Amino acid sequence: MKRIVLTGGGTAGHVTPNIALMPGLRDMGFEIHYIGSYEGIEKDLIRKEGVSYYGISSGKLRRYFDVKNITDPARILKGYAQAKKLLKQIGPSIVFSKGGFVAVPVVFAAASLGIPVVIHEADMTPGLANKLSMKKADHICCSFTETIKYLPEGKSTHTGLPIRAELKNGSREEGLRYAGLSGEKPVVLSVGGSTGSLNVNRAVRSVLPELLKRFDVIHLCGAGNVDESLEGTPGYVQFDYIREQMKDLLAAADVVISRAGANSVFELLALAKPNVLIPLSAEASRGDQILNAHSFEKQGFSEVIEEQDLTDEALLATVEKVYADRAKYTAAMEASPAGNAVDEVLKVIAKYTK
DSSP states (O other), X not given: OEEEEEEXXXXXXXXXXXXXXXXXXXXXXXXXXXXXXXXSHHHHHHHTTTOEEEEEOOOXXXXXXXXXXXXXXXXXXXXXHHHHHHHHHHOOSEEEEOOSTTHHHHHHHHHHTTOOEEEEEOSSSOOXXXXXXXXXXXXXXXSOGGGGGGSOTTSEEEOOOOXXXXXXXXXXXXXXXXXXXXXXXXXXXXXXXXXXXXXXXXXXXXXXXXXXXXXXXXXXXXXXXXXXXGTTOTTEEEESOOSTTHHHHHHHOSEEEEOOOHHHHHHHHHHTOOEEEOOOOGGGSSSHHHHHHHHHHHTTSEEEOOGGGOOHHHHHHHHHHHHHXXXXXHHHHHTOGGGGHHHHHHHHHHHHOO
């Protein structure tokens, strides 16, 4: 049986695309192994998939001063040695990396052993980990067509971003039932979550009385962000975190308000969900969400409100516009080949498998 080693970690965004590939990889006859960090978020996510998981030492390379810059290089070198030993034991035909700093020593170790390496860049511009990894990669897949110009000529393919197939199996009826909504009004789903979405949470709640005149609202606001004073408001339901029922809530939504992380926007693309994107500001990130959002706007998939422009009037008007023109946004997304990224990435993996 062919073996593949998947790697990537640090955030869920570096892990869930790997999970999305797993059913197709098994259909291709691969035995799947995963190398991540000792205790990163990837450990629990991958073990739930029944895949052999191996932890290695990892560090982070920073562009700013931090005392950990003194000790992390040693951790990275240790991780490289551990990864090389593991790859010799596993004997994979190929390594596929979704990025994050834990992936760098795995990619370098694979290249040193002559094992083909394919990596994937999710955002518009490569992050530091992938900038290092692409030097050793045989091929680079990317989510956005605009990213090609930042990649080595002749060794990159625009594939889109792999999304879990289960998200496409949601039930509108089950989503409405879970949220306790009648379905008589169209539904706005606001996907908040982490600390970075507090401004989105505040904006949605600020316009809630006006929104509820025309829409029901499902609000995923993140742990610790439920507003108890709004509990029991007719047509409004809030959750701190949803996993299993996410596919059903997305199926129930007519318009989605979201940040513009790569995973989030490509989930909306795969589901052809009309959406309003509110990217993290450049002050709160490296600016990748702003680039992601405007790429989707340019392609006719989304409307964008930048955080400095997030007013009550702008949010209400944009939600109304997207709902009124929802057929236009849906048609544009359904016509995009990037909505079928799993198959496109699997084609590249097959091409470079020994």
